[in-house]
Amino acid sequence: MDRPIKNYLHLKPAQEKTLEKFGILAVRDLLWHFPARYENVLPVKSIADLSKGDKAEVSGKIIASKLGKTWKKKLRIAEIELSDGTGVIRAIWFHQPYIAHALKKGVNASIFGTVQEDGRGLYFSNPNYSFIAAKENYQENALSPIYPETRGLSSRWLQYAIRKTLAQLDPDAYHDLIPPEILKKYHLPNLRDSLLYIHTPRNLNDAQAARKRFAFEEIFLIQLSRVKEKMLRDEKPALSIVDTDVLDFLESLPYQLTNAQNKAVQDILEDLRGPSPMARLLEGDVGSGKTVVAAAASYATIKNGYQVAYMAPTEILARQHFKEFTERFSAMGEKIKIGMITSSECLKFPSKVRPNEATHISKSQLLRWTLQGETPMLIGTHALIQDKVRFKNLALVIVDEQHRFGISQRGRLTKKEKEVMPHLLSMTATPIPRTLALTIYGDLDLTLLDEMPPSRKKIITEIVPPHERLIAYEKMRQEISKGRQAYVVCPRINPGEEKADSLLSLNLKAVKEEHKKLAQEIFPEFKIGMLHGKMTPPEKEKAMNEFRDGKTNILVATSVIEVGVNVPNATIILIEGAERFGLAQLHQLRGRVVRSAHEPHCFIFTESESKKTADRLAALTKAENGFELAEYDLEFRGTGELSGKKQWGISDIGMEALKNLKMVEAARNEARILLQKDLELKKYPALKTRMENRAQNAHFE
Secondary structure, X not given: OOOEHHHOOOOOHHHHHHHHHOOOOEHHHHHOOOOOEXXXXXXXXXXXXXXXXXXXXXXXXXXXXXXXXXXXXXXXXXXXXXXXXXXXEEEEEEOOOHHHHHOOOOOEEEEXXXXXXXXXXXXXXXXXXXXXXXXXXXXXXXXXXXXXOEOOEOHHHHHHHHHHHHHHOOHHHOOOOOOHHHHHHOOOOOHHHHHHHHHOOOOHHHHHHHHXXXXXXXXXXXXXXXXXXXXXXXXXXXXXXXXXXXXXXXHOOOOOOOHHHHHHHHHHHHHXXXXXXXXXXXXXXXXXXXXXHHHHHHHHHHHOOOEEEEEOOOXXXXXXXXXXXXXXXXXXXXXXXEEEEOOOOEEEEOOXXXXXXXXXXXXXXXXXXXXXXXXXXXXXXXXXXOOOOOOOOEEEEEEOOHHHOOHHHHHHHHOOOOOOOOEEEEEEXXXXXXXXXXXXXOOOEEEEEOOOOOOOOOOEEEEEOHHHHHHHHHHHHHHHHOOOEEEEEOOEOOOOOOOOOOXXXXXXXXXXXXXXXXXXHHXXXXXXXXXXXXXXXXXXXXXXXXHHOOOOOEEEEOHHHOOOOOOOOEEEEEEOOHHHOOHHHHHHHHHHHOOOOOOOEEEEEOOOOOHHHHXXXXXXXXXXXXXXXXXXXXXXXXXXXXXXXXXXXXXXXXXXXXXXXXXXXXHHHHHHHHHHHOOOOOOOHHHHHHHHHHHHHOOOO
């Protein structure tokens, strides 16, 4: 399975290059390239009933098979004779000599195609074929697999390549990773049958059984790695934070926590008491108040004399959290020392000269103070992961928007302490379906903030067709004239960044171009700012500060504002090219304008006229919250559209499994049972190797 496919297929250099680009290098890559769908091919007929021109399928036993050449052009051909008891018919394949080796005398097979005639009688030319067991009696039509394609790699060629490879594989090649008792328990076919069923199915039941088996296997492998991680974590000691009284902190807040926030705080404080390290995922909709929950946990940790590391995915968000935490703790009359580290700067609070402000310091000085324990809290980006960043007594690691970090990155932060393992609090505002959370975050306990603060108003979301663009602009003008501010989000920075492979990409709005147009043509009376990923950190900070301070009325930006940006006076967001964003990302973006008691508005612009796009975007206007939206997205997006591999490290067939809560729970339960008996999987070396390889290659972002 791990041998190069060129050992089995004669490939031209261009084909090798295309396959490599598509990630198909080994036999396993090819055979796990599953069909997206199937088509009913042809009616089943008896050979005696065939006539020239019929499009049909026949099944029977091969009574003759040979390899030869055509008389004139000396083309290599494979020829067989197939008998079904009512008659005998020939089948001929040009340029496919391997078929003569696959379809040997005595093999039971089906062939389907168009019947032709020559001087020797009726025959099939280059028909499709599949293998069948001797005693099987199929009444349904054969199915033709249709594969996901890319330029230079057609579904027809993939059919040919996969069947040729399957025909050459030795029976010993099929090493089943799933223990036989689990296959039997859930009525799942073995590996060899599953590969035949999924690539050469005789009916939809076979194909569905195979898909179910491969979906279960993928989720089972993920669950093994996550459950094992949890078991290993539970065995390690943690710093016990016994005095967890945060009443002073909660009473200093200008508002009361929701019931959901109070419960989350209590759950986390209970975990911090130990004895094993906390590993908790705090999932809350945009604006539900995750940061203040994290602040309460941080306060308890710091008051016990320990240190906190807080990692954010962007410099903008790290700087925002640094500002918020210094203000939050200062409001209590306490000058808790807080540091900030990014790739471009280091800050500390409070400044010796100006005790109510932060000041820039050298990286070496900040690292020295952190190592000596004089910086109780350090906030930063990926810079926190650097080996040079060391702590004296790190007890709590908080990872904000944790899906933006890979598992290995989060792991490096929690493993900075060698003697004990810090408690881990991961947070996300990205709505995640329950089955997905149980799978990719199976090592974490889950806490949901499913209640919004009473001051938050429901966002008014409108899908704006091109001919109503000016109406949306006028609504924006009215709101800004009342003193509010607005975001305009574009899919790219510069025009012409993408190849014009479709009319859609030609119409994509760009930040720089739109900034100029809005400033000169649409809103000349307003001050308009700009923010994107190619700006320098000082430029980004200046743009954000001017917008936060109300010096600019409109901020034109890329999706860089998606995560955590908090400007309460911004109540309008206009999103261009919405079809280029996922529902979760659109939901995150519109969450930027639910930060105050003012009525928020979101205008969704799309150039697409597709009904599927319209239906998907319409969900934004119907869903009550992000969790409902996540379930909708999982349920209604079809195979090939789930983007699992890109976003979560899960294939489309694995994402299909996430629609089945019972399968996810079964895979998790079987993983736990297996690991309780054999934590190191010594009895299952192949399973252990695949699990470890998968865990290393998966990013779960």
